[in-house]
Amino acid sequence: MNLLKPDDIDFSAYERETEAKARVRPAGAYIEEAIDQLGKPTVIKGQSLPWRKTRDVFRFRPGEVTLWAGVNGHGKSLMSGLTALDLMFGGQKVCIASFEMKPHSTLRRMLRQWSGYSQEEFSSDPSSVKAMRDLYEQFAGQADKRLWFYDQQGTVGAVQMAAVARYCAKELGIQHLFIDSLMKCVKAEDDYNGQKAFVDELCAIAIDYGMHIHLVHHIRKLENEAKIPGKNDIKGSGSIADQVDNALIVWRNKAEVNARKPGDPDATLTCCKQRNGEWEGFINLWFDRASQQFLETEGGALIDFAERAA
Amino acid sequence: MRGHEFLIGLRRKGWKPAMVFIDTQPDPARSWRLWPQVDLDFPQVEVLPDDALSSLDLRFLVGLRVLITGRDQRRVERLKDMCFDAGAACVVATVFHGEDSAAITTSSSKDKS
Numbered sequence: 374m375n376l377l378k379p380d381d382i383d384f385s386a387y388e389r390e391t392e393a394k395a396r397v398r399p400a401g402a403y404i405e406e407a408i409d410q411l412g413k414p415t416v417i418k419g420q421s422l423p424w425r426k427t428r429d430v431f432r433f434r435p436g437e438v439t440l441w442a443g444v445n446g447h448g449k450s451l452m453s454g455l456t457a458l459d460l461m462f463g464g465q466k467v468c469i470a471s472f473e474m475k476p477h478s479t480l481r482r483m484l485r486q487w488s489g490y491s492q493e494e495f496s497s498d499p500s501s502v503k504a505m506r507d508l509y510e511q512f513a514g515q516a517d518k519r520l521w522f523y524d525q526q527g528t529v530g531a532v533q534m535a536a537v538a539r540y541c542a543k544e545l546g547i548q549h550l551f552i553d554s555l556m557k558c559v560k561a562e563d564d565y566n567g568q569k570a571f572v573d574e575l576c577a578i579a580i581d582y583g584m585h586i587h588l589v590h591h592i593r594k595l596e597n598e599a600k601i602p603g604k605n606d607i608k609g610s611g612s613i614a615d616q617v618d619n620a621l622i623v624w625r626n627k628a629e630v631n632a633r634k635p636g637d638p639d640a641t642l643t644c645c646k647q648r649n650g651e652w653e654g655f656i657n658l659w660f661d662r663a664s665q666q667f668l669e670t671e672g673g674a675l676i677d678f679a680e681r682a683a
Numbered sequence: 684m685r686g687h688e689f690l691i692g693l694r695r696k697g698w699k700p701a702m703v704f705i706d707t708q709p710d711p712a713r714s715w716r717l718w719p720q721v722d723l724d725f726p727q728v729e730v731l732p733d734d735a736l737s738s739l740d741l742r743f744l745v746g747l748r749v750l751i752t753g754r755d756q757r758r759v760e761r762l763k764d765m766c767f768d769a770g771a772a773c774v775v776a777t778v779f780h781g782e783d784s785a786a787i788t789t790s791s792s793k794d795k796s
Contacts, residue, residue, distance in 0.1 A: 377698045377700055378698070384691075384694035583685070
């Protein structure tokens, strides 16, 4: 059956003519909804970070863009990868676009974070290989239809990345897209207009499709790595931090262990912007080398992904 | 709101469908996503429970016949008024009541077509 008919309205012209009228609205239109919300329980939208202590204070909400910033080598890809793993086990559909690590390397690291074992710890005897294979198969069962990779190394054009983001949202129903990193999608470090336009496009895609986009980015070189960076240290155009909804800064404590005070963390995660939440602050984290996880207490338990999957 | 983007594209290309269905309940069949591949004649749009109605741009309904369904009477009625204000030719709103949706209430706006 084909009931499509030629339109009797020039819709494009109609859109242009009514644009202003459609966008400028009296406050009364919104007040009725505010009244409707009175007395209704507040629904916490979005997904949390992997650590319990952040669950009441921070969320990755649909339609937002989160910037993961940090100095080179401070673990932003590791921490964002751990978050991707946690989101996946929480039932979210995740796609990772890393232009610095091949999918199998990213996957191997995620497997290590998930299982707590590195491949190197297993010897090549048949029983060890079988044990590792069993673990990988368990992971595959969980990752099936929940984890995708954009297999592209080096650089990618901003237009192409935006097209991939749209495809992920529209065709695959991806809820969290990780782009690692922004500098691989724009022409140059001083291409401020290109950075602004790309982040603007990502924000629009996130809103259009209700997807959350995680964008990894660098911090300017600081006078010393002991200084915890802030929002103003984000590299490139100042508009990047203005445009995104959330900004998280990863900092690694590079001081030698014996030079630290008791309780000093291995890393901090600072939330210096959360557009739709009240909390801004930092959490201390401790690194577990074997699993490559960041833990919320010193010597504490590994993140229990099985609990997230339940 | 989702499912409307393709309809906007059709209208910009000079085509209009016979009718538009708007569902105010989450649709497990994801008809809002599938309709362009299944049947262009009957676009399916989903208004999500947490969509702020006041922020919806419903201009894509101008001159079209619209059928709205849902369970929240106040929300369905409000959306019906908004569709009419956006220039829809005719709007029929149906509210389902009860566990098995056996009871329905239907109201319609004035047919302008």
